[in-house]
Amino acid sequence: MSVVDRMAASAGVPTGFYTLVKREILRYVRRPRNTFVPPFITNVLYFSVFGVVLGDRVGEIIGVPYILFILPGLVVLGAVSNAFENASFSIFHGRWNEYIDETLTSPLSYAGMVWAYLLSSALRGVLVGTLISVLGVVIIGGLYQSVPVAQPLFLVAFMLVITLLFASLGIVGGLVAEDFDDLTMMNQFLLRPLVFFGAVFYSLGDLPPLLRDISLLNPMVYMVNGVRYGFLGVAEVDPLTSLAVLSGGAAVVVGLDIALFKRGYGLTD
Amino acid sequence: MSGPALEIRELKKEYEDVTALDGVSLTVPEGSFFGLLGPNGAGKTTFINILVGLVRKSGGTARVFGHDVEADYQEARNAIGLAPQEFNVDRFFPIREVLEHKAGYHGIPAHEARQRADEVLKQVGIYDKRDTRFDWLSGGMKRRFLLARALITDPDLLILDEPSAGVDVQLRRDLWDLVTELNEQGTTILLTTHYIEEAERLCDEVAILDSGSVRAVATPEELKGRGADRIVVELRSTPTEVPALLAGDDRVESVDLNGHKLEVTAREGGLVAPELVRELDRAGLEIVDLEIARTSLEEIFVEMTRTAERDATPDERASDAVDEDEPAEEQPVAPDGGRSEAVDR
Numbered sequence: 001m002s003v004v005d006r007m008a009a010s011a012g013v014p015t016g017f018y019t020l021v022k023r024e025i026l027r028y029v030r031r032p033r034n035t036f037v038p039p040f041i042t043n044v045l046y047f048s049v050f051g052v053v054l055g056d057r058v059g060e061i062i063g064v065p066y067i068l069f070i071l072p073g074l075v076v077l078g079a080v081s082n083a084f085e086n087a088s089f090s091i092f093h094g095r096w097n098e099y100i101d102e103t104l105t106s107p108l109s110y111a112g113m114v115w116a117y118l119l120s121s122a123l124r125g126v127l128v129g130t131l132i133s134v135l136g137v138v139i140i141g142g143l144y145q146s147v148p149v150a151q152p153l154f155l156v157a158f159m160l161v162i163t164l165l166f167a168s169l170g171i172v173g174g175l176v177a178e179d180f181d182d183l184t185m186m187n188q189f190l191l192r193p194l195v196f197f198g199a200v201f202y203s204l205g206d207l208p209p210l211l212r213d214i215s216l217l218n219p220m221v222y223m224v225n226g227v228r229y230g231f232l233g234v235a236e237v238d239p240l241t242s243l244a245v246l247s248g249g250a251a252v253v254v255g256l257d258i259a260l261f262k263r264g265y266g267l268t269d
Numbered sequence: 270m271s272g273p274a275l276e277i278r279e280l281k282k283e284y285e286d287v288t289a290l291d292g293v294s295l296t297v298p299e300g301s302f303f304g305l306l307g308p309n310g311a312g313k314t315t316f317i318n319i320l321v322g323l324v325r326k327s328g329g330t331a332r333v334f335g336h337d338v339e340a341d342y343q344e345a346r347n348a349i350g351l352a353p354q355e356f357n358v359d360r361f362f363p364i365r366e367v368l369e370h371k372a373g374y375h376g377i378p379a380h381e382a383r384q385r386a387d388e389v390l391k392q393v394g395i396y397d398k399r400d401t402r403f404d405w406l407s408g409g410m411k412r413r414f415l416l417a418r419a420l421i422t423d424p425d426l427l428i429l430d431e432p433s434a435g436v437d438v439q440l441r442r443d444l445w446d447l448v449t450e451l452n453e454q455g456t457t458i459l460l461t462t463h464y465i466e467e468a469e470r471l472c473d474e475v476a477i478l479d480s481g482s483v484r485a486v487a488t489p490e491e492l493k494g495r496g497a498d499r500i501v502v503e504l505r506s507t508p509t510e511v512p513a514l515l516a517g518d519d520r521v522e523s524v525d526l527n528g529h530k531l532e533v534t535a536r537e538g539g540l541v542a543p544e545l546v547r548e549l550d551r552a553g554l555e556i557v558d559l560e561i562a563r564t565s566l567e568e569i570f571v572e573m574t575r576t577a578e579r580d581a582t583p584d585e586r587a588s589d590a591v592d593e594d595e596p597a598e599e600q601p602v603a604p605d606g607g608r609s610e611a612v613d614r
Binding site: 002005009014015016018019020022023026027097098099101102103104105106107108109264268269 | 284315318321322323324325342343344346347349351353355357358359360361362367369370371373374375376377378379380418
């Protein structure tokens with residue numbers, strides 16, 4: 001029995017719920033080549049190409065060097081895509097190989113199952129986001145200036161909410177998918193366009209008014225601006241509004257996840 | 270626990286235009302060894318999957334030790350250990366950890382889960398493979414592991430869905446010994462099987478399920494009593510005609526003479542034989558040999574399910590399409606070309 005097991009038991013965490021969370025976390029922690037190395041490499045490339053090579057040509061945006069401007073967006077991109085991918089893959093792979101039956105035939109409540117998948121997936125998003133942040137601190141700090149964390153509470157709150165939101169969307173994806181191609185499609189045709197039009201690489205102020213208004217329909221804009229506010233203390237969208245919108249969205253999708261599990265959508269015949 | 274192990278009333282399952290279960294009613298007493306026999310597509314796996322929450326019923330009620338499988342699903346599922354036909358096992362972890370996880374889901378603390386995992390692995394004889402992942406086990410070991418996983422939670426109701434399918438004789442006998450012992454210790458066992466010998470040997474009571482309906486519920490002996498036995502009497506000399514024997518005994522179905530062998534087909538052959546011997550003696554026919562071939566449960570099973578097939582409506586016959594041994598539709602293919610854990614994200 002590990003120290004963590006003992007702490008969970010003494011904190012009164014239900015054993016069934018704790019076991020599922022532990023199983024889900026161990027699955028990705030034991031496979032860093034699949035879970036942590038790819039975002040590390042990808043972000044070294046992003047920082048190198050967009051920050052170092054092209055950054056000097058772009059100059060400053062909203063008063064900060066371009067490489068620092070894109071850091072929050074890259075953190076959001078890594079965090080939400082990993083939270084989404086973890087939840088969707090775990091659910092779908094379990095359905096595909098039918099080992100999700102081990103969970104479904106257990107006495108865990110449906111809400112307990114959903115929260116276990118959510119928290120473990122959100123944690124993966126937070127871990128990857130932290131990894132990218134540390135990478136940013138090292139690269140930007142070494143080449144330009146130290147990376148500030150102007151609003152740490154906002155940063156933590158946004159990281160938790162956005163990873164939870166995308167983990168909950170990932171559960172829907174994992175339940176709806178009928179093939180591995182469906183998961184790839186969701187990533188390529190939904191997640192990536194949202195990210196690239198989500199003010200990760202540019203300022204909303206650089207857009208014409210119509211496109212700026214349309215951009216406000218993209219939840220990624222609120223996420224990127226929220227995390228940017230956490231790091232830099234500046235944002236183009238009110239951070240409290242962003243937090244409220246994202247929290248509301250997360251609550252709705254988590255409710256949907258639980259309803260789908262109760263109904264057995266994609267899980268039972 | 271309260272009530273019988275299983276109390277099933279008018280249980281129905283419909284898949285669009287196919288009826289998989291058509292009003293099944295059954296009671297399985299606590300502590301019994303109950304067999305569910307039926308051909309492929311009879312609805313056995315659908316029935317079991319409703320109990321554990323993998324299939325949603327269309328109608329009727331199902332209770333496990335008094336707990337409704339939908340309203341009280343947590344209590345119902347906690348009472349059940351299932352060894353399914355499919356190898357639906359977590360491929361990411363060594364089998365000992367898979368067992369620990371399963372135990373944990375049922376609320377068993379980590380230190381106790383490890384201990385129990387080791388116990389059940391020893392019980393089914395694959396303890397030395399504890400650090401191996403499921404994919405690397407042989408077919409027989411996989412089957413043993415499924416039993417270990419069902420036992421890890423110390424269930425009150427152990428459900429074995431075709432446990433002997435594709436296993437060798439030794440494993441089958443080991444399995445029989447193990448489940449018999451568990452049953453003697455008080456575990457209720459529900460066994461589905463194609464192997465009639467298995468049901469005959471192990472079960473207190475069996476239900477014959479066919480095309481989604483229960484055709485009979487009885488002890489194996491009672492069921493065999495419903496079939497006709499064959500009494501073959503070898504005579505010293507060949508009679509010139511079939512003697513008029515056992516007239517008026519409604520248990521007798523036929524009397525045939527084949528050379529110097531007399532063949533009598535009758536229910537309760539063991540009781541009919543002495544009377545037959547007396548009548549042959551009175552008729553002056555000397556007996557050289559007498560043999561009673563008892564009807565087998567298998568013959569009864571085949572007869573009952575054949576009769577049912579003849580009587581079935583087109584809808585019932587369509588339910589055979591829902592065959593638990595065959596995939597209902599083409600399965601999509603993973604990028605790794607199969608259902609392996611090589612796909613990892």
